[in-house]
Every structure is written in C-alpha cells, then in structure tokens.
Amino acid sequence: MSLVLDDRRRAMLAEMGVRLFEAPSAPPAVAPAASAVSLAPIPPAPEARPQPAPSESPAARRVPVPQDPARAAAIEAMSWDELEQAVAGCEACGLCASRRNTVFGVGDRQADWLIVGEAPGENEDLQGEPFVGQAGKLLDNMLRSLGLDRGNKVYIANVLKCRPPGNRNPDPQEVAQCEPYLRRQVQLLQPRIILAMGRFAVQALLGSDEPIGKLRGRRHEYMGIPLVVTYHPAYLLRNLPDKARAWADLCLALELMRGNAAA
Numbered sequence: 001m002s003l004v005l006d007d008r009r010r011a012m013l014a015e016m017g018v019r020l021f022e023a024p025s026a027p028p029a030v031a032p033a034a035s036a037v038s039l040a041p042i043p044p045a046p047e048a049r050p051q052p053a054p055s056e057s058p059a060a061r062r063v064p065v066p067q068d069p070a071r072a073a074a075i076e077a078m079s080w081d082e083l084e085q086a087v088a089g090c091e092a093c094g095l096c097a098s099r100r101n102t103v104f105g106v107g108d109r110q111a112d113w114l115i116v117g118e119a120p121g122e123n124e125d126l127q128g129e130p131f132v133g134q135a136g137k138l139l140d141n142m143l144r145s146l147g148l149d150r151g152n153k154v155y156i157a158n159v160l161k162c163r164p165p166g167n168r169n170p171d172p173q174e175v176a177q178c179e180p181y182l183r184r185q186v187q188l189l190q191p192r193i194i195l196a197m198g199r200f201a202v203q204a205l206l207g208s209d210e211p212i213g214k215l216r217g218r219r220h221e222y223m224g225i226p227l228v229v230t231y232h233p234a235y236l237l238r239n240l241p242d243k244a245r246a247w248a249d250l251c252l253a254l255e256l257m258r259g260n261a262a263a
C-alpha cells in the first residue's frame with residue numbers, strides 16, 4: 001500500500017490533527033519529523049479515559065502475579081466462540097461486579113493488524129465495543145490514513161475486558177487475570193503487526209515500566225509478532241504535538257508490516 005498522500009488521506013490526517021506541508025513523493029521510510037507538520041486543535045473528549053502523560057511514573061507498576069496453570073491451559077485451548085463466551089461470563093477478578101458489558105474485541109478475525117488498548121471506558125462499557133466516542137473516532141481516522149478500517153484487516157481489543165470503576169488505573173492483579181484472554185486472541189488471530197496504544201497496554205504486552213517516549217520508534221515483539229508502541233488516542237486528544245509522533249509510529253508499523261509480509 002502506498003503512503004503517497006492523496007486528498008482523501010490528507011483529509012484523514014488533517015482530522016487526526018496532522019497536516020503535511022509538502023506531499024511526499026514516496027512512502028516515508030522512517031517517521032516524518034515533527035517539524036514537518038502543523039497541528040490542528042481537536043476538542044477534548046469528556047468521556048474518554050484520562051490518559052496520564054507518558055513520561056509520568058507508572059502509578060501501578062507491573063509485578064509478577066501467580067497464574068492458575070489449569071485456567072491458562074483451558075483458555076489456550078478455546079476457539080473464538082468459546083473464548084467470547086468465557087469472557088462474557090468471566091468472574092476472575094473484581095471488575096465483573098461493576099461492568100455493564102464485557103468488551104471482548106471487534107473486527108476482522110483474519111486481520112493483519114491488531115490494535116491493543118488498555119481497558120473499556122464508560123462508553124465502551126455501555127456499548128460493549130472498544131474504542132468508541134472521540135478517542136475511537138480519532139483511532140478510526142488514524143486507521144483510515146493508512147487505508148484501513150476496523151472491520152477490514154483490523155482487529156481491536158483491550159488488555160482488560162471489563163471497565164475499571166470510575167476509569168481508575170487497572171490493578172496488576174486484574175491485568176494478570178485478564179491477559180490470558182488477550183494471549184489467546186493473539187494466538188487465534190496471528191496478526192502481522194500489533195499496535196500497542198497507551199501505557200498500560202504497553203506494560204501488559206511488553207512487561208516494561210519504561211515510558212512510551214522511550215519505547216516508541218522501534219520494533220518490539222509479543223509472542224513472536226512485531227509490535228509497535230504508540231500513544232493512546234485519548235491521550236492524543238489532549239496532547240497535540242504527539243499526534244505527529246503517532247503518525248510516525250503508524251508509518252513504522254506499516255513498514256514492519258511490509259517487511260513481515262515479504263518474509
């Protein structure tokens with residue numbers, strides 16, 4: 001897929017808050033420099049989960065939590081439908097008590113791209129779908145800037161399938177209990193690229209407490225699959241300069257996708 005910017009893609013980037021002054025004649029091999037863009041304001045989204053600045057110290061550091069091997073083995077053997085049913089009835093952590101809906105994931109089960117966020121917010125909990133509201137709209141625009149959409153070659157899931165009350169930070173115990181579901185989704189999906197969005201998704205997938213600013217811009221792996229770290233759309237709605245970096249991250253992910261596809 002070419003990244004030469006046609007009018008439609010340029011409009012999508014503008015909606016994302018990224019405007020290129022000059023149309024590149026060839027796909028960017030590396031991230032475009034932040035100085036090459038101007039940034040259009042996007043109003044904040046009141047319903048979006050508050051995203052801490054990536055440079056802040058993690059409030060809930062990742063710690064080893066004992067796993068139940070029998071439960072993990074059972075989840076690893078599940079089909080898509082069995083997995084979805086298991087999540088819908090899951091009571092493995094305290095978040096089941098306050099959820100209105102589980103948020104299993106949405107998209108193409110033959111997807112090349114897996115987008116992983118943190119946890120459902122209020123709207124996601126109400127609708128049972130990840131990344132809705134203003135943050136979801138921005139994610140959709142980011143995907144469209146690459147010629148993608150959430151129903152076609154893209155699957156979207158969260159690390160946590162139930163909403164933490166009041167959008168509080170996920171607890172390490174909750175992440176540990178829910179992570180086997182995501183691992184099974186990755187096994188079933190076998191995506192070509194994973195885009196981890198936001199600090200808690202990155203912590204869960206990479207087991208790293210480093211800030212996103214130090215982890216982005218290079219290739220990581222999760223279960224042997226290339227992974228790119230980037231900012232959560234809810235954070236980007238409030239931090240305009242980092243939208244240019246998020247665009248750079250998308251370009252990197254696309255380049256890795258191409259390399260992976262050619263392998």
Ligand code: SF4
Pocket residue numbers: 087090091092093094095096102160161162174177178
């Ligand atoms: S967050 Fe995950 S582990 Fe906790 S109840 Fe929901 S589905 Fe189960």
